[in-house]
Amino acid sequence: MAFLQSAVTRAGFFTGKKGRLPYLLLLPGMLWLFTFFILPIINLAGTSTQTPVVGGDTGQYVQTFRFANYVDAFNAARPQFARSFIYATLATLLALAISYPLAYAIAFRSGRFKNILLVLVVAPFFTSFLLRTVAWKQILGEEGFVVPTLRAMHIIGPQTTLTASALAVVTGMTYNFLPFMTLPLYASLERIDPRTLEASNDLYANGITTFRKVTFPLSMPGVVAGTLLTFIPAAGDYVNAAILGNPNTTMIGNVIDSRFFRIVDYPTAASLSFMLMAAILILVTIYIRRSGTDELV
Amino acid sequence: MSTIPIPTLPVSKRISRWFGRNLIRIYAVLGFTYLFIPVIYTIAFSFNNSGKSNLVWRGFTFNNWMNPCGAPDVCSALGNSLKIGLIATTVATILGTLIAFAIGRHRFRGRATTNLLIFLPMATPEVVLGSSLLAMFLAFRINPGFWPTVAAHVMFCISFVVVTVKARIASLDPRLEQAAMDLYANERETFRRVTLPLVMPGIAGAALLAFSLSFDDFIITNFNSGTMNTFPKFVYTSAARGIPAQANVIGSSMFLIALVIVVAGQLVNRKKAR
Amino acid sequence: MSDASSSSHGDLKLTRVTKSFGDFTAVDDLTLTIPEGSFFALLGPSGCGKTTTLRMIAGLEEPTAGSIYIGATDITTKKPYQRPVNTVFQNYALFPHLSIFENVAFGLRRRGVKDVKEQVEKVLKLVELPHLADRKPTQLSGGQQQRIALARAIVNRPALLLLDEPLGALDLKLRRQMQIELKWIQTEVGLTFVHVTHDQEEAMTMADTIAVMNEGRIEQMGSPAELYESPRTAFVANFLGQSNLIRGEISSSDADQSVVEVHGQKIAILKTRNRAAGKSILVGIRPEKIRISLPDDPCTGNILTGGIVSDVSFVGVSTQYVVEMPWKQDLMVFEQNDGGTPTLRPGDSVSLSWNAPFTFGLDGSEDVNAGSEVDDPA
Numbered sequence: 001m002a003f004l005q006s007a008v009t010r011a012g013f014f015t016g017k018k019g020r021l022p023y024l025l026l027l028p029g030m031l032w033l034f035t036f037f038i039l040p041i042i043n044l045a046g047t048s049t050q051t052p053v054v055g056g057d058t059g060q061y062v063q064t065f066r067f068a069n070y071v072d073a074f075n076a077a078r079p080q081f082a083r084s085f086i087y088a089t090l091a092t093l094l095a096l097a098i099s100y101p102l103a104y105a106i107a108f109r110s111g112r113f114k115n116i117l118l119v120l121v122v123a124p125f126f127t128s129f130l131l132r133t134v135a136w137k138q139i140l141g142e143e144g145f146v147v148p149t150l151r152a153m154h155i156i157g158p159q160t161t162l163t164a165s166a167l168a169v170v171t172g173m174t175y176n177f178l179p180f181m182t183l184p185l186y187a188s189l190e191r192i193d194p195r196t197l198e199a200s201n202d203l204y205a206n207g208i209t210t211f212r213k214v215t216f217p218l219s220m221p222g223v224v225a226g227t228l229l230t231f232i233p234a235a236g237d238y239v240n241a242a243i244l245g246n247p248n249t250t251m252i253g254n255v256i257d258s259r260f261f262r263i264v265d266y267p268t269a270a271s272l273s274f275m276l277m278a279a280i281l282i283l284v285t286i287y288i289r290r291s292g293t294d295e296l297v
Numbered sequence: 298m299s300t301i302p303i304p305t306l307p308v309s310k311r312i313s314r315w316f317g318r319n320l321i322r323i324y325a326v327l328g329f330t331y332l333f334i335p336v337i338y339t340i341a342f343s344f345n346n347s348g349k350s351n352l353v354w355r356g357f358t359f360n361n362w363m364n365p366c367g368a369p370d371v372c373s374a375l376g377n378s379l380k381i382g383l384i385a386t387t388v389a390t391i392l393g394t395l396i397a398f399a400i401g402r403h404r405f406r407g408r409a410t411t412n413l414l415i416f417l418p419m420a421t422p423e424v425v426l427g428s429s430l431l432a433m434f435l436a437f438r439i440n441p442g443f444w445p446t447v448a449a450h451v452m453f454c455i456s457f458v459v460v461t462v463k464a465r466i467a468s469l470d471p472r473l474e475q476a477a478m479d480l481y482a483n484e485r486e487t488f489r490r491v492t493l494p495l496v497m498p499g500i501a502g503a504a505l506l507a508f509s510l511s512f513d514d515f516i517i518t519n520f521n522s523g524t525m526n527t528f529p530k531f532v533y534t535s536a537a538r539g540i541p542a543q544a545n546v547i548g549s550s551m552f553l554i555a556l557v558i559v560v561a562g563q564l565v566n567r568k569k570a571r
Numbered sequence: 572m573s574d575a576s577s578s579s580h581g582d583l584k585l586t587r588v589t590k591s592f593g594d595f596t597a598v599d600d601l602t603l604t605i606p607e608g609s610f611f612a613l614l615g616p617s618g619c620g621k622t623t624t625l626r627m628i629a630g631l632e633e634p635t636a637g638s639i640y641i642g643a644t645d646i647t648t649k650k651p652y653q654r655p656v657n658t659v660f661q662n663y664a665l666f667p668h669l670s671i672f673e674n675v676a677f678g679l680r681r682r683g684v685k686d687v688k689e690q691v692e693k694v695l696k697l698v699e700l701p702h703l704a705d706r707k708p709t710q711l712s713g714g715q716q717q718r719i720a721l722a723r724a725i726v727n728r729p730a731l732l733l734l735d736e737p738l739g740a741l742d743l744k745l746r747r748q749m750q751i752e753l754k755w756i757q758t759e760v761g762l763t764f765v766h767v768t769h770d771q772e773e774a775m776t777m778a779d780t781i782a783v784m785n786e787g788r789i790e791q792m793g794s795p796a797e798l799y800e801s802p803r804t805a806f807v808a809n810f811l812g813q814s815n816l817i818r819g820e821i822s823s824s825d826a827d828q829s830v831v832e833v834h835g836q837k838i839a840i841l842k843t844r845n846r847a848a849g850k851s852i853l854v855g856i857r858p859e860k861i862r863i864s865l866p867d868d869p870c871t872g873n874i875l876t877g878g879i880v881s882d883v884s885f886v887g888v889s890t891q892y893v894v895e896m897p898w899k900q901d902l903m904v905f906e907q908n909d910g911g912t913p914t915l916r917p918g919d920s921v922s923l924s925w926n927a928p929f930t931f932g933l934d935g936s937e938d939v940n941a942g943s944e945v946d947d948p949a
Contacts, residue, residue: 025399026411029392029455036452037418040429047432098328105325119559120329124336126555129513130532131548134540135335135342143352178332207317228420236422239515243536253424253516260428260520270432273425284420475631476664478651480678480723490677494668 048270061266073271077255081275084252087166087241088234091173095181095230096223098174103185103222104215108194121182133172133243137163140244168244169251173234180233181226188222189215224291228284235280252276336552343545351542361542365550368541374531375547377443378512381527385450386508392451393458393507394500400459401466418456426453427520434521441523449521450514454507461506465499509555580655580730581642582607583628583763588637590623597623599787601637605765605780607730610757612778613767616810616942620787621767625733628765629658641730652681657724658733662740663716665708671695671719672704678727694726697756714745721753725760732757734766738773750776771811775799783807785942799857803846805933808855809942815861815902816939817854821847828927834898838873839927851935858903860929863892863912863921870924878902880919890914894921 048069050061074081106117124132140146140162150156162168192215200210238253252272259269306314346356366372400411418426430449434441473495477487515529522530532544583605590598598620605611613621626632628639630651638647646654657678665674675694676687684690695701698718708716717737724732734753738746754777757764768774774781775795782792783806791803802808805816819833829845831838831854838854845852856873864870875896882893885908892904892915904923906912915921 019405022399022403022405025395025403029396029459030411030414032392032451033414033418033455036430036448037426038414040433041421041425043433043436044425044429098331101321101324102328105321105328109321109325115563117325117329119556119563121332123552123556123559124332126509126552127336127339127548128529128532128551130515130529130536131339131540131544132335134532134536135338137536138352139334139338141352175335232420233422236424237516238424239533243533253422256424256428257519260431266432269428273428276422277425280420280422470662470664472660472662472664473666475651476658476660476666477677479629479631479656479658480727481652481681482677483650483652486681491666 044270044273047266048274050267052265052267066267069267070271070275073268074275076268077252077272080250080252080255081279083249084235084276085279087170087173087251088231088237090170091177091234092181092227092231094170094174095177096227099178099181099185099226100223103182103189106186107189107192118186121186122179125179129176130239130243133176133240136168136172136175137243140168163244164246166245166249169240169249172240172244173237176237176240177230177234180229184225184229185219185222188219188225192218220291224288228287232280232284236276339545340549340552343542343549345542345545347539347542351545352539361546365543365546368543370526370531371541371543371547374526374528377525378528381443381447381450381518382508382511384447385454385511386504388447389451389454389458389507390500390504393455393503394462396455397459397462397466401463415456415459418453419460423453423514423516427517430517431520441521442525443522445521445523446518446525446527449517450511453514453517454510457506457510458503461503462496462499465496465502469495505558512551580607581640581644583731583765584640585624585628586638586640588624588627588634588639590620590627590632591635596787598627598634601787601789603782603789603792605763607642607763608761609779610754610764610777611766612774612781613765613784614769614771614774614781614810615784616769618786619784621769621784622735624784625658625735625765625767628731629656629733630654631658655730656733657727657729657731658735659717659720659724659737661735661737663708663720663737665716665720665723667708669707670704671700671706671708671711674708674719675723675726677723682727690726694722697725697759698722713740714749717741717749721756725756725762728760728762730763732762732764734764736768737766738768738770746773753777775811783810785810800929801844801931802855802933804941805853805937805939806942808931808933809940813858813903813943814855815858816933816937817856817900817902818935818939819852819854821850821852829932831932833875834896836875838875838930840930840932841928844928844930845932847932847934849935853933853935853937853939855931855933856925856929858891859889859905859907860925861902861904861923862925863894863904863906863915863923865915866920866922868922870922872924872926873930874922874924875902876922878921878923880915880917880921883915883917885914892921894923 046063047061049063049065049067051064051066051069053060053062102121106114106121110117138144142161147156147162151158156162196214196218197210200214205213236253238251238257241249241251241254256269256272256276259265259272305311342351342354343361344357344359345351345354346358346360347353361367396411396415399405400408400415427449430445430452431441434445439445469492473491474487477491478484482490513529515533518527519530519533528544528547532540535541535544583603585601585603588598588601588603589596601620601624613624615621623632627634630646630649630653634647638645640646641655646656665671666677669677672691675691679687679690691704692701695704698721700715700718700722703711703715703719708719711719717740720737737753738749741749750773753764753766766774766777778795780792781795781798783790783798785806791798791807798807799811802811802814805814808814808816817833817838819831819838821829822832822837823830824842827843828839828841831840831852833854840852840854847853862870866876877897878894880892881895881901884891887908889905889907892906894902894904896902902923
């Protein structure tokens with residue numbers, strides 16, 4: 001008769017015995033992320049406070065811990081910062097407005113076609129993102145069918161163009177990020193037990209009230225996830241601005257890109273990058289706190 | 298026996314009732330049409346007898362489909378995109394799956410921090426990811442090109458793989474593994490015969506996701522590819538002059554292939570459940 | 572391959588087994604012997620520790636203290652795949668990605684058995700589902716899945732077959748049918764079955780021996796009849812069927828019986844059926860043993876007068892009366908609907924009587940309500 005004292009409290013079945021196993025599993029992946037994500041960001045932080053070597057070649061910098069770089073960069077790119085966040089917010093709201101009824105229709109009104117419709121929502125995005133954006137440029141351009149039709153119907157004047165405008169950029173961004181909004185919305189709407197909606201009707205709430213008081217609140221996790229997945233890439237995007245916009249619609253991404261490739265100015269580019277990251281992180285944190293969903297991933 | 302007349306609503310009421318029920322379906326149809334406009338445009342213009350710039354419709358032709366590599370650089374760009382995609386997908390899927398199992402199945406110190414670290418690349422704008430990586434490569438005297446691009450792609454794909462596989466692991470009923478052990482399978486056999494087959498759909502999905510993210514990536518690739526061309530880069534640089542119809546052909550083919558894969562996957566699933 | 576050899580057959584012996592999760596003790600110093608070849612039931616309410624005990628026998632939990640033996644083999648620390656024990660899980664846990672055939676063959680294959688076909692087909696025939704071999708678990712109904720889960724476990728001829736509330740998800744008629752079938756299979760195959768359930772009717776129907784568990788401990792163990800007719804604690808008296816428990820004081824005793832004073836009336840009880848330590852006693856009598864009659868009708872045995880019928884329920888087989896006694900306690904009486912007694916109505920004055928030997932006595936310190944109420948988990 002042996003009296004056993006086990007010190008290990010088994011929470012799940014696979015914990016404990018080989019304590020090193022999780023670390024071994026993590027090692028390769030985390031090492032990769034460290035080398036190609038963490039290190040570059042740290043390096044970026046370092047670059048952001050450097051100054052060009054006086055009398056040296058372009059691209060030569062020395063570390064001077066010049067935090068004024070940030071102030072300079074911000075002043076130089078203030079309109080782009082503002083524009084990035086305005087466009088991203090507009091695109092997110094538009095995407096939400098367009099996607100929500102779509103997700104609702106798929107979740108509740110699609111019957112046997114649910115899976116097909118889900119595939120159809122994602123399918124357009126199998127064509128290259130750039131091809132799609134250029135397609136819009138051509139559809140909305142002078143040679144497309146939209147502008148001449150609208151002009152013929154006298155909705156827009158003969159001089160107005162749809163491309164090369166802020167409107168086109170925002171529309172392009174909205175379109176490109178639609179699946180990022182639709183899929184999380186669908187996922188959380190799908191989880192709602194339709195019987196709760198029936199219960200709401202049973203308790204004297206009509207369709208609109210049921211939506212306001214039951215459906216929408218229950219879909220909040222999806223709304224939060226969708227808006228985040230849309231806003232974050234949208235704020236940093238610059239392809240839509242490049243293809244569908246004009247020099248007055250440049251976003252922060254365009255500036256960073258040009259400071260890397262055209263006007264070689266790494267410290268400014270680095271500072272701008274950091275400010276963009278910081279701004280997004282702060283906004284995201286406030287947003288998550290206020291909407292109360294912590295476990296997103 | 299007299300028949301009792303069935304009361305009917307007035308026409309206006311019936312119309313408004315029908316609208317109320319179907320409004321959302323009508324909207325959905327409109328929505329889907331909107332989603333497909335650029336796709337239809339792209340596919341349509343792949344049949345355009347265009348010559349150099351594919352801006353105006355000149356006539357229907359199969360030539361472009363017969364000769365998809367006709368325009369200069371298209372196929373080499375496509376080839377690079379495919380190569381990068383396959384390599385990056387393989388590496389990212391393996392690394393990401395390992396991480397997913399570590400986080401999803403074990404308790405260890407630093408689990409919350411690891412979770413955060415995995416989430417960060419997804420929350421960072423591509424401009425920042427791409428430019429910081431380029432800056433680091435240059436600082437180490439590594440020229441941008443094929444392998445730096447692959448490294449970058451693996452980096453941003455890992456997070457998505459982890460999230461996808463982790464979700465699949467979480468939905469696994471632990472009692473299935475307990476049943477396997479109860480039926481004389483040791484830990485390794487249980488993993489091989491029960492856990493892995495059941496997680497495999499998640500891994501497959503993650504791989505597909507990684508491939509499509511990699512293939513379609515522009516911003517990060519643009520920073521780290523140097524003179525090497527990829528398909529998105531090709532489209533971007535030829536946007537000003539006019540994209541050759543061959544690019545439309547390739548885009549349409551990607552669409553159709555992906556559609557076939559997904560539909561086939563659905564059918565296989567449905568057959569399995571039968 | 573694992574070493575679950577059939578030479579380690581024998582009685583299952585749990586000695587002083589304890590399982591704690593932090594501050595919470597799920598199983599408290601449990602000692603238990605289950606004879607080989609018997610159908611044994613672990614019965615108790617949710618949270619009493621019966622499932623934890625089962626999992627420790629299967630190897631899915633490790634005891635905090637104590638030992639578990641099968642025959643002469645110590646299996647306390649052995650992994651599940653090293654024990655000659657198989658489990659039928661509550662939700663069946665059939666492998667969704669394998670066919671029925673492969674599910675049933677799983678254990679055999681892991682043990683290195685080369686030709687599984689014959690054994691699998693034989694056990695599928697035993698559970699009457701040979702035609703489902705090529706299907707997948709999701710295509711089967713609940714009852715069919717349950718039988719496959721059973722087949723998957725039995726085909727390995729374990730020393731011990733554990734069943735964790737296997738009939739919980741089935742509807743009533745199917746459950747009744749499966750109870751009979753399980754009992755038949757057990758006698759047919761000759762394995763030791765350990766069945767965990769909270770359904771006392773199920774336990775009494777199927778088991779040779781029942782152990783009633785409460786809060787990590789065994790309250791009483793014995794044959795169904797023993798537990799039912801001679802409960803040792805209020806918990807067992809109330810958990811198995813229903814009991815009327817009345818407070819009283821022993822006023823006098825002779826050689827065979829004692830006289831108990833119950834709110835001014837006198838009841839006789841055999842000394843052999845009295846477990847009270849001192850004078851304070853809870854007198855127990857099962858509702859179906861009581862005869863209900865009008866005050867003027869003759870009655871024999873123990874008699875309690877002054878009752879008023881407060882509720883009458885017709886349950887088909889019987890009529891159930893709730894009778895309020897003068898000391899404000901409700902007693903239950905079940906009368907068989909054999910056409911003998913006319914039905915009484917609420918408000919009728921009645922007398923209750925029963926044969927004195929049916930009375931059982933519990934210690935006065937017991938809680939009258941133990942085991943009778945089902946508490947909602949907090």
